[in-house]
Amino acid sequence: MAENIRVLMAKVGLDGHDRGVRVVARCLRDAGLDVVYTGLHRTPEEVVDAAVQEDVDVLGVSLLSGAHMTAFPRIMKRLKERGVSDIILLGGGVIPDEDVVALKKMGVAEILLQDTPPNVIVDTVRRLVRERGAR
Amino acid sequence: MRVPSRDLLPRVLKGEIAAIARLLSRAEAADPECRDTLGEVYSRAGKAHVIGITGVPGSGKSTMVSVLAAHLRKAGHKIGIIAIDPSSPYSGGSIMGDRIRMSDLAGDEGVFIRSMATRGALGGMARATLDAVDILDVAGFDYILIETVGVGQDEVEIASASHTTLVVSAPGLGDEIQAIKAGILEIADIHVVSKSDRPDARSTISDLKQMLALGVSLESNAAWRPPVIATSSLKREGFDELVSALEKHKTFLAGSEAGRARSRKIAQFRMLKTAEDLLRIRFTERSAGRVAAIADRLASREIDPYAAGEKLIEGMGA
Numbered sequence: 001m002a003e004n005i006r007v008l009m010a011k012v013g014l015d016g017h018d019r020g021v022r023v024v025a026r027c028l029r030d031a032g033l034d035v036v037y038t039g040l041h042r043t044p045e046e047v048v049d050a051a052v053q054e055d056v057d058v059l060g061v062s063l064l065s066g067a068h069m070t071a072f073p074r075i076m077k078r079l080k081e082r083g084v085s086d087i088i089l090l091g092g093g094v095i096p097d098e099d100v101v102a103l104k105k106m107g108v109a110e111i112l113l114q115d116t117p118p119n120v121i122v123d124t125v126r127r128l129v130r131e132r133g134a135r
Numbered sequence: 136m137r138v139p140s141r142d143l144l145p146r147v148l149k150g151e152i153a154a155i156a157r158l159l160s161r162a163e164a165a166d167p168e169c170r171d172t173l174g175e176v177y178s179r180a181g182k183a184h185v186i187g188i189t190g191v192p193g194s195g196k197s198t199m200v201s202v203l204a205a206h207l208r209k210a211g212h213k214i215g216i217i218a219i220d221p222s223s224p225y226s227g228g229s230i231m232g233d234r235i236r237m238s239d240l241a242g243d244e245g246v247f248i249r250s251m252a253t254r255g256a257l258g259g260m261a262r263a264t265l266d267a268v269d270i271l272d273v274a275g276f277d278y279i280l281i282e283t284v285g286v287g288q289d290e291v292e293i294a295s296a297s298h299t300t301l302v303v304s305a306p307g308l309g310d311e312i313q314a315i316k317a318g319i320l321e322i323a324d325i326h327v328v329s330k331s332d333r334p335d336a337r338s339t340i341s342d343l344k345q346m347l348a349l350g351v352s353l354e355s356n357a358a359w360r361p362p363v364i365a366t367s368s369l370k371r372e373g374f375d376e377l378v379s380a381l382e383k384h385k386t387f388l389a390g391s392e393a394g395r396a397r398s399r400k401i402a403q404f405r406m407l408k409t410a411e412d413l414l415r416i417r418f419t420e421r422s423a424g425r426v427a428a429i430a431d432r433l434a435s436r437e438i439d440p441y442a443a444g445e446k447l448i449e450g451m452g453a
Contacts, residue, residue: 028228029223029230030223030228032226035232036231036250037232038169039235043241050234052153053249082152084153135136
């Protein structure tokens with residue numbers, strides 16, 4: 001209970017599929033993490049600004065619309081503009097394998113696809129936060 | 136790389152978002168390293184007007200806070216919002232969704248929103264809420280809005296933490312008897328009836344007004360009579376009236392005996408809460424390892440609950 005990992009879960013753009021993001025939020029809650037959910041239809045810039053105010057360890061962005069190759073670069077750009085380097089960026093949803101490779105090269109820490117079991121999601125978040133260390 | 140809290144402070148004073156956010160996290164985690172810095176923050180704070188917003192779950196607090204903040208922004212004020220949501224009693228985790236209702240404020244640099252989980256604290260606020268208020272205060276926010284968790288009938292701590300307390304009532308949640316019960320309604324400096332676009336809002340407004348009229352005849356010399364303001368976040372109606380009621384209450388407190396009494400009450404609450412926290416930490420440390428054994432004797436009815444309680448706090452000093 002004392003680990004206090006904070007995660008911001010977000011949906012960006014014209015993507016109304018929020019069942020997945022809510023399931024993930026619930027898994028993280030049940031594992032004892034604090035989850036801030038932004039709701040649907042946010043811009044990448046709004047999501048980053050919220051993550052900075054909330055000082056989250058992890059920013060998780062769910063995309064099932066196919067817009068990941070435009071959304072993530074905008075998120076990375078905004079993080080850089082805000083001078084933030086210690087928020088871990090996670091992606092999730094329906095994303096083709098070749099794009100997963102490209103996104104990770106771009107700096108997205110991990111992509112969790114739609115068939116990822118809940119415990120793997122929780123373990124991945126904990127591992128990435130542990131690897132980053134205290135801040 | 137970890138930046139020491141004392142090095143964050145100058146950046147907080149300049150209003151730098153990332154530094155404010157980080158110091159808030161350390162206050163929330165009760166990190167001993169930031170304690171002296173929070174002391175420094177406290178000594179510099181005291182300029183902001185703190186507004187507490189409370190009400191039952193689903194009464195429209197978050198949406199109302201969002202529209203209210205936008206109205207206060209029009210007058211050029213900088214707004215800090217602390218939105219509190221409950222932690223799970225089982226896992227300790229939380230899902231904080233107040234931001235969903237506040238999307239209209241996104242992109243405004245004059246608004247800072249922070250979500251906080253209660254982490255087992257009762258009373259409607261989180262343990263570190265008042266530290267967070269101080270941090271936002273010294274960072275230059277003029278109004279700080281604390282939105283409590285959705286409360287029941289009894290969580291009244293917010294009145295001891297804020298200068299002005301708004302109690303939000305939504306239409307359709309009870310009859311006129313609810314309005315004369317003791318508890319949450321008594322702490323309001325301003326009553327807000329939300330969702331006033333709904334037809335049944337009229338009866339909620341009149342129930343509240345009747346309750347207040349009873350109070351006035353019982354204590355006719357009360358210096359402040361809580362107004363009842365009807366707002367519709369949907370239609371953006373009633374917010375000019377709400378802002379002017381807030382300003383009136385702020386003026387009422389400024390330089391008056393009532394204002395000084397309020398400040399004393401807030402300070403006293405803060406002191407008692409802090410003492411309680413310190414006691415709880417010591418208690419948890421010292422009782423660790425003894426709880427199960429004493430509970431066994433209690434469960435087998437070998438001893439009674441009072442004897443068990445006495446035994447548990449044995450040696451903690453008077």
